[in-house]
């Protein structure tokens with residue numbers, strides 16, 4: 561009898577332990593990751609914020625980083641478009657991703673071609689279809705603005721105002737753009753009523769039958785890896801090479817980074833090509849074997865027809881809604897250094 565109770569107790573204990581561990585995976589890391597040579601300071605973040613919203617960083621003086629990654633639109637395009645619209649209305653080749661939680665990513669861009677935010681951040685400035693501003697012109701332009709020279713000197717003493725410090729300042733602000741506490745976080749932290757029954761069913765499907773967790777995992781709902789989810793047919797038509805651009809291996813054709821699902825309700829349209837308007841459609845594509853089910857070269861083996869009913873897709877989408885928190889508290893600058 562005694563023995564039996566002990567066994568039952570042990571089973572119960574290990575069950576609640578694994579359950580707690582299972583929940584812990586989803587918790588927010590205690591600190592925002594930051595490189596040793598660019599630790600976050602209030603001065604760096606504030607400077608980066610001014611630069612982020614300053615249209616003088618573009619050749620037309622009409623476009624800032626916020627044009628395509630705006631806080632009022634879940635950090636994606638200010639005016640939702642399937643593909644980014646930049647300099648003089650030029651249409652880029654991809655949908656603007658949200659810049660939420662990029663601090664937690666070890667690769668930037670849909671194809672991961674930049675490793676760090678510092679490396680990533682100067683590219684849109686020079687890109688012809690984005691801000692169209694050569695750094696050889698921008699750096700002297702900023703050095704002629706006394707207000708900026710002073711702020712760089714305070715944020716990066718003795719480092720000067722050059723492309724390295726410009727990248728560091730922008731990256732510092734970028735790192736602070738993190739998701740706020742969503743109902744899901746309260747649920748994970750122990751408030752059992754923070755999300756509805758339907759959302760709980762959705763979460764369960766997410767982790768089990770629907771296999772979303774195979775790629776959208778942990779706090780940021782991304783494995784940081786790259787997959788082809790069958791959005792296009794097997795032929796690449798020479799268009800979207802995906803990660804192949806970085807690593808020219810056949811298996812990387814058309815493969816893209818798993819995006820975060822945090823605040824995903826705010827950033828339609830979806831996918832790298834902005835081809836989908838709703839979360840129901842996006843989730844159905846991911847759960848039911850991709851848009852193109854057969855003969856897609858490199859399609860991930862995690863993308864299979866999971867046989868989800870409409871009701872189950874609905875539960876999943878209700879769960880995705882619990883990942884949206886209130887907008888981050890932020891004062892958008894209206895006055896810029898002169």
Ligand code: HEC
Pocket residue numbers: 612623624625626627628629644645646647652654655656657658659662665667668669670671677680681682684685689690691730734
């Ligand atoms: C014209 C629109 C546009 C402008 C302006 C723009 N971006 Fe982007 N941004 C994009 C697009 C499109 C991508 C995805 C490109 C790709 O993956 O090839 C992107 C990607 C990113 C990423 C990577 C996110 C991820 O999850 O991989 C970051 C970070 C970022 N931009 C920050 C910035 C900053 C900082 C600025 C200002 C210096 C800026 N962007 C200006 C459109 C824009």
Ligand code: HEC
Pocket residue numbers: 766770771772773774775776786787788789791816817818819820821824827829830831832833839842843846847860862863876
């Ligand atoms: C094989 C890995 C994988 C699995 C499994 C997976 N996803 Fe994704 N998901 C991705 C990738 C990669 C993208 C971006 C694809 C692209 O744009 O080419 C994506 C994009 C999305 C998007 C669009 C996000 C945005 O900002 O554009 C949503 C929503 C989504 N997935 C939800 C789900 C749901 C719900 C499930 C489970 C039914 C799921 N995913 C299963 C890898 C996966």
